[in-house]
Amino acid sequence: MKTTKTLQKSELKNKKDKQQNTIGLIFRAVFKKYKGLFTVVVIGIVLSALAGVIGSMFIQTLIADYIEPLKVMENPDFSGLITALLYMAGIYLTGALCALLYNQLMIVISQNTMRNIRNDMFIKMQKLPVKYFDTKNNGDIMSYFSNDTDTMLQLLSQGIPQLINLITTMIAVMVSMFILSPILAGCTIVYGVLMMFVAKTIGGKSVKYFAGQQKSISEVNSYVEEMIGGQRVVKVFNHEEVCKNEFAQINDRWRDASFRAVKLACTIMPIMSGMGHLLYVIIALIGGSLVIFGVAGTSLAAVVAFLPISRSFIMPINQFAEQINNFAMATAGSRRIFQLLSEEEEVDKGYVTLVKGKEVNGEFVECEDGDWAWKHPHGDGTLTYSLLQGNVELDHVDFGYTEDKLVLKDITINAKAGEKIALVGSTGAGKTTITNLINRFYDIDDGKIRYDGININKIKKEDLRKSLGIVLQDVNLFSGTIAENIRYGRFDATDEEVVNACKRGGAHEFIEMLPDKYDTVIDGDGSSLSQGQRQLLSISRAILADTPLMILDEATSSIDTRTEVLVQKGMDSLMQGRTCFVIAHRLSTIQNSDCIMVLEHGEIIERGNHEQLIAKRGRYYELYNGKKAEELA
Secondary structure (H helix, E strand, O other): OHHHHHHHHHHHHHHHHHHHHHHHHHHHHHHHHHHHHHHHHHHHHHHHHHHHHHHHHHHHHHHHHHHHHHHHOOOOOOHHHHHHHHHHHHHHHHHHHHHHHHHHHHHHHHHHHHHHHHHHHHHHHHHOOHHHHHOOOHHHHHHHHOHHHHHHHHHHHHHHHHHHHHHHHHHHHHHHHHHHOHHHHHHHHHHHHHHHHHHHHHHHHHHHHHHHHHHHHHHHHHHHHHHHHOHHHHHHOOOHHHHHHHHHHHHHHHHHHHHHHHHHHHOHHHHHHHHHHHHHHHHHHHHHHHHHOOOOOOOHHHHHHHHHHHHHHHHHHHHHHHOHHHHHHHHHHHHHHHHHHOOOOOOOOOOEEEEEEEEEOOEEEEOOOOEEEEEEEOOOOOEEEEEOOOOEEEEEEEEOOEOOEOOEEEEEEEEOOOOEEEEEEOOOOOHHHHHHHHOOOOOOOEEEEEEOOEEHHHEOHHHHHHOEEEEOOOOOOOOEEHHHHHOOOOOOOOHHHHHHHHHHHOOHHHHHOOOOHHHOEEOOOOOOOOHHHHHHHHHHHHHHHOOOEEEEEOOOOOOOHHHHHHHHHHHHHHHOOOEEEEEOOOHHHHOOOOEEEEEEOOEEEEEEOHHHHHHHOOHHHHHHOOOOHHHOO
């Protein structure tokens, strides 16, 4: 029992620490670039709050020094009263102008801060490892940039100014209350503490529900994104009703989480408003009694002035309570944003880089028009250069996506420069995983991978990937022109080089038939193109990259037989003199490979060229002749 209570206290402390850390991170994000403007905002808030308090305090002076004396004058002179009223109006006008100023500045600060945070998030995403995106839904990631940033914007533009205003007003009001009547001030503070306790108790319970709401929103976004992308599949298989029911369940979870959070938060305002009105009555009763019984230091003017000040004391608490649901939701969203920003980035301890140069008088000299070479610094300060050739060696490699299960076991491959290595086998055998290890999307658990004799852990990832050309089974195109998408292979390529790459890749013919040819604009997923055309663009992009090492993961899987013949000619031309790793289920496309590796359950069970493996009459023979075809994807 004692242990359970200790755990509950520990969890409560952790939640409180997380919330405080979130607020601290937000303040640091604001101060990072807008320290001067935020200082002006704080000054404006303080002056606005003080103007309200001073104006309320002046009521006592107005009654005692200007209004009551008029009753005993035979010829009342209203000039002093008018001057006092103008003075009072000036105080309130100053407060209003300060409020206008700080609200306008806070809009500038909050919008610019959110822009900076969105930029930071996007930059952060570029530095995260592939593993992060493999374990996250796209909709969940998108929620960081939409729902979570919206809630954080509310916190910046409304929550923080109200919090500062609350603190300033409370301090100023407490001072003025004690000046007017220490007795009434003590009663009001006790009552205010009670109100804050009620607000904190109810609001604290709603925080966890708002965190659940933000999670539910990301689930809805993920599902909607999946269904939009898969509408054709949904319609072909008449899956509409099932999708409706699944969405209804996810949407209901969002509704339930929001209902619990908002229901609890919305009870605060009626309670706080009622308690505020009750305080007004209590102050009137106690203050009236003090005046009637002649308690020293208490006058009617002081009581009349105290009433609006007590309302000024309660008003910030009510305002904070009114916004507590937004504050809780914003805190939950902000916490998710800062969680993304604190994710562990892709680690790169490589120091071997890729440079261009040529040999002059027996020494390698870096220059723009030379050949690619590995620049290898050593501990003694010396440098060695070795030409980029494309030799790849996997030496007894083990790898698992999780610690408890190996996906690859004792994989050994020695690909010489210019060789074509084919990887075949059933789905899940580990073919794509091997290529993911070569470009270091993941790091191996045991063994070594060497590139031109250099351990790839020593090569900077950016330079390693610069030497690789990849054509994936799933084609990724981007919004822009055809030419811009091809130039993803090499941004400095000329128009002529782009056209030549497309001719070799087999894309030129269909591009010439498009309305604007290479200037034809396509959307992000290339929906206006066929799957085969999209694949041809991907192949042309890899050809333009002109790298010594090429990875082809089902590069021709979405191309019809006629187009495949054209592309295969271009690919054969491209692969001459280059090291190639080819993953294919169409075994007819890899018969000319120098070596074919057959994988099953993460192990290489057969290796050799086409003729050798056919002669063995083993697993490759079965695959080639269509036996056990159901095991193929």
